[in-house]
Amino acid sequence: MKPQFLIAAPHSGAGKTTITLALLRALQRSGRRVQPFKCGPDYLDPQLHTIAAGQASINLDAWMMSETHLQELYQRYTSDAAISITEGVMGLFDGAHKMEGSSAALAALLRIPVILVVDARAMAYSAAALLYGYKHFFRDITLAGVIFNFVDAPSHYRILQEAAADVGVPVLGYLPERPDIRIPSRHLGLHTSAETDYDAIIDAAADHLSGHIDLELLLQQTLRPVSAAAPTQAVSTGRLKIAVAQDEAFHFIYPENITALKQLGDITYFSPLTAGALPNADLLYLPGGYPELHLPQLAGNTGLLQQLRQYKGRILAECGGMMYLGEQITDEKGEAWTMAGLLPVSTTMQPPRLSLGYREVHIGDVVLRGHEFHYSQYIKAPGTTQTDIRVLNSRQETVDSPVFHGPRILAGYMHFYWGDNIRGLSQLLGIDRG
Template identity: 35%
Template sequence: MNRIMIAGTASGTGKTTVSLGIMAALNKRGRKVSPFKVGPDYIDPQFHEFVTGNPSHNLDSWMLDENSLKYLFQRNSKEISVIEGVMGLYDGFGIKKDNGSSAHVSKLLKAPVILVVDGRGMSSSISAMVLGYKKYDEAVDIKGIIINRLSGKAHYDLLKNCIESDLGIPCLGYLPNKLGISLESRHLGLIPAQEVAELRKKVDELADLIEKYVDIDALEAIASSAEVMESAKNPCEKLKGKMKGIKIGYACDKAFSFYYDDNLKLLKEMGIELIPFSPINDDDIPQDVDGLYIGGGFPEVFAKELSDNTKFRSNLKKALDNGMLAYAECGGLMYLTKEIKTLDDEVFEMTGYFDARSEMTGRLQRFGYVEVDVFKMRTKAHEFHRSKVIADSDITTAYDVYKIRNGVINKQWKCGFLKNNTLAGYAHIHFYSNPELLEYMLKRIK
């Protein structure tokens, strides 16, 4: 099982650009690339899929136990796996290096690490920096260095000589400071169709630059040298086929696209037929579905289009009023309120199922890992939103949310709504973090 992790010394070192370039270069060589992303992020995996043509999977060692993480990696790995890290190599949940960090995941998966370093303004000091990352946890297998943002080959040769002579870690190449390629940190659903062709062109150019400046042959050799992993057990084996015959519709368009691919796969493995629908383009929910799954996304960006589709909003509300099972996360929660107020103070009517309003704010309201108590079950989750929901009446909140550090609750609040058979809240849940909760929710189907 060939694999490498592309990790950075810190956020902003260029690991995403390097990761995408390596994926694109390998893809151009005809390799079947399996992309992965450390952490709970939804944005980078969609770019991974755009570049490779294969779905990207999240590897989050805080939300998932070790066996589950290993199982999902093994199940989704093909010819060569490229894992993009998160933040700096050792940055995770809190200050514990083995709690959600790229380093932790690399050790669990026995994945060789390629460390991306920003080399601007450095000479011999680069050896001291790389040595620190190597010594901080020597169980992390740093196999190669890629140096980013250099003025040219002479600077690279200087830094390469320092690192290889001082530390014996091979340098695999570099990227010039001015590539002439800017990959905007934008969600693909927000990119107009005419810009997608331009993005494809940029990705092809990036693949060529990686081939020119990085030793892809050496990188592939490192990937093939990864240790053999013991097979992990399927933590959801007992759920296979358990919901056969059930149909679930899930919102899937440019407004709603934040789904962990493994969540959708698990539903299918349970025997559920998944049917996509678009709250922007469709007149009604799919016929004969037993439940609905409305993920996150950017409903505030497409609020006018969502609001203009009055027929769909009316039909959805009618189905929920009649007791249809529904689960909505973050953007899905916002869509089920009465309205969305944008940063421009424009107000757009939404479904109106919950007696509440959604309002965009200029700053993050909640960000980071949380634990939630829902249906008297505790599960790990993640929140990231710049909006707030304001209830217009005395609505019972759906669950308790906890921020926990070192086993101690340092923040606690209420979140989400439960009405009839519809559960909606801001927390994003990976179904493998608590399969029993998923099973319990699905058993509510009437």
């Protein structure tokens, strides 16, 4: 029996991320090995989880991943952990379509209890009705406790305690508001710049939480059996040489995608911002990130761009990586910067416009699932539409999103997930898996 639970909320903005980070750090400081997870496709929260816990955070996405793969991942990463904490996404029951892919669906699949974070700033005894609904709406999950956030007065907290007691939901504590422990925002997600001292913010959040939350009660309420870990995937002895871009411009990477790539060969990392030469590699992987924030440096690394134009191996590129392979990227001020020119597409940040959602791409008989999240827009060159490629959203509606597939390149705005579909990815890239 080990504590394991999912942090959820009725809606976004209730404080899930701050409380998750504070719990990870507070429990990690007590000498326990804490394994973080993130429900959904987000890249930014897991980076902060990793800082807080000292363990890589793993995405668990019930829309992009098969149930078998999800269960295997969870078992593998929880087997050596003393405590496992999963941060939910949006509201507890918000999914791609109704509850599909929601935090509640994940909690039910993995049979882990839910801790609900309630923004109580403008709420008193009405919390009873809210908690009653969340406790009884979906009987396949267990509401193991509630944390009331943004509560400044003990008298206010007493009313909330009475509300929770009347519907039989354990109260784990409350948190007064502390503006200094908020994570700075960038785009729709979290600030990832080295300028922010995340350790200091997370330490302060952990101190704050430890003074108001009954951690031992929380751990007792969330004890659950832990299944034995499934065997790990076999690692290749190195048929291919695979080079992965990783720096401030390109860092949106699902850890399990890298685990799957290791089946194909040996992996090295390089920085398109600073590298003087491309690595000797059979496959280049250019993930997403924030290339639009580093355009002078990317465009100024002309030697690397020239080598990329002459590169004869296979290339896999997602979102920011696809933008880097295009003709130009135009920044928010309207200045155009020359990129690699390997794809007949240009992208622009003028004006920024959000594209967000799950995606499913059909190329021949191969289907890959993933997620799209960007503020740039694309400009197609005439005659570049590939009619053999279909991109659908989670409701199986056609989406106008560029995907390029050729003998040696697979690229698109999608962040692909192939952690459980390395066979399909290999087929699209023309890689013989032996």
